[in-house]
Every structure is written in C-alpha cells, then in structure tokens.
Amino acid sequence: MTHAAGQKTLKAGDRPKQKPVHTDTNLTDH
Known part of the structure; x- marks a missing residue:
C-alpha cells in the first residue's frame, strides 16, 4: 500500500x- 501513500502526497x-521527484522515486524514498 506504499503506492497509495505516495499518491496521496x-x-x-x-x-x-x-x-521534485516522480512517484516512482517517492516510493523508493519511503
């Protein structure tokens, strides 16, 4: 459910x- 959290932000x-990063990067950062 990490994708959902990233999308929410x-x-x-x-x-x-x-x-300024894409959702893909955000997911890895989390």
Whole structure:
C-alpha cells in the first residue's frame, strides 16, 4: 500500500515540496 501513500502526497500538493521527484522515486524514498 506504499503506492497509495505516495499518491496521496502527490495529490495533496500535486508535487512533493521536499524534492521534485516522480512517484516512482517517492516510493523508493519511503
């Protein structure tokens, strides 16, 4: 369910302010 968490953040601000990365990268970061 990591994908869901990543998508939620992306939807919250369209793009993670922490670092401009794609959802794929976010998943690995988590």
